[in-house]
Amino acid sequence: MAKRKETSTNTINLEEIREVCGMAFAMDILSGRWKLKILYKLENKTLRFGELKKKIPNITDRMLTLHLQELERDGLVKRTVYAEVPPRVEYSLTDSALLLVPIWDQLNEWGHMHRDRAL
Structure with a gap:
């Protein structure tokens, strides 16, 4: 699994979504x-x-x-x-x-x- 840059737009958006939405947080942890x-x-x-x-x-x-x-x-x-x-x-x-x-x-x-x- 490739590591994302901490400053990438993808990483920043993911962090914001994970903070707001419990479903997104759960799906991120369980995805794969x-x-x-x-x-x-x-x-x-x-x-x-x-x-x-x-x-x-x-x-x-x-x-x-x-x-x-x-x-x-x-x-x-x-x-x-x-x-x-x-x-x-x-x-x-x-x-x-x-x-x-x-x-x-x-x-x-x-x-x-x-x-x-x-x-």
């Missing part, structure tokens, strides 16, 4: 092809990187790493590192992310209904 799927796979589970990769086979290692870093930065995923050899890292949902569970359940239900109508 894989983020909701990563969060969904972590629901009620703590998983290691390789386990997540197996549950989302089409995602690249780089994209999974980037999304996990962003989700951690945004307070939705907790990364726990164990001082072992070899190092063990586990990912789980934060309390804030757990509040999204009923929302993505509703989105999943809506998606099935809408897909059935569209086909």
